[in-house]
Amino acid sequence: MDPEFLANWTTQMRKGLLELSVLAALRGQRLYGYDIVRRLAAAGGLVMSEGTVYPILSRFKKDGLVETTLVESAEGPARKYYQLTPKGRQLLAAMLAAWGEVRDGIDRVSTERLP
């Protein structure tokens, strides 16, 4: 097997899951952009190019999945915090369910043996 294939596949898989990762990071809390990036980077390298997160956040905002609020920061000027909207929470639940199905499906096919 071409070792490049695995690297490419891993990269593409992470990219494909990035939107889900961003929504999941925002579940139950509000975070500012930099914090989202740091969390995803720390969680097993869920994000390859950190900047990729920002266009996704912008698109989510335009689609009404997240909303932003400016909050005063003790370290300086106000920060822009992102949080899920009800529509975003619904989509996250649906995506997590779909992801769960995929994960379970892979688990099943990799463990089940034909009679």
Next chain:
Amino acid sequence: MTGAATMTEFTPTAEGRLADYLAQVRQALYAHPDVSPDEVEADVREHIATEFARLTRPVTLSELESVLTRLGPPTQWAHAGANSVAGPRVEPFDWKGFVAGVRRRVLGVFAILWKGPEDWRLAYLTFGLTLLAIPTAGITLIVAYFFGRAAVELAKEKGQPLGARRWLTYPAILAVGLPLFLAVAFGPVVPVGAAAAGELQDATRLERAGWVDHWKKPITDRERHGHERVLAVVRQFPGSGDLQEVLFIGFAIVGGMAAWWTVLGLIFWAFPRWPTTFFHPLLDGYDGRHGARLAAVAGVALFIWGGFAYRLWDAARAG
């Protein structure tokens, strides 16, 4: 942009690099109407500002570069998740990709012109009008100059470095601003020199003709007296013939320039924003004190020149 970004200071090279990077961000996202380049740029600025929040000195290029490397190339952002699992393949030449790329860039430029942020729209309009100056014999260059100045002022107002936009705006600004500056700074050289040379030519011709005009009619005593005095002044200069005439014209130009710069210095002192407005970027470091200094130095020079002129005039009368 949040305020955090405005608190971060960069070295000039780092600032230039950041401006280029943000320009790449915008360029990469313009063809994607579902993403706001303004918002992404603000987020990226906030990201960088947060990275360096504890730094008490300007961010260097290498420090900035490490953050930009982690952020990744903006060209990849817009296509996240759309790439093939097999990754890039080496092919002879992808004509379709090339045409699509050109189309995307052209559409990107039109997107900027129609609905892009004002600062980039102005920059592209400036560049377009600058190019149009060639077939229109420079007519559109004046309009391009004003668009370019507007783009520069807008960037200044937003507290953003001009970055890559300078390549679009400065050709027009300099093409108009530099000749304008030279005309204002040294304009009197031509009329004063021409006036002195004309007077000298008239006086010499009339003297040779025996003080009669083109119609062989004698000129008035008053006119003759004036011309004789001019010729007598010229003969006070060292050397002879042509050299004396050149020195006389040069002396007149020096006096004219001293008087002009005194007036100019006073005007710029009274209206300190004019030089930086009209002659950006040539006089960016100017403030009102420079106008006062120019007026003072030129005034002293004019006073000394006046002293020499009086002595010459007096010696000519005695001679």
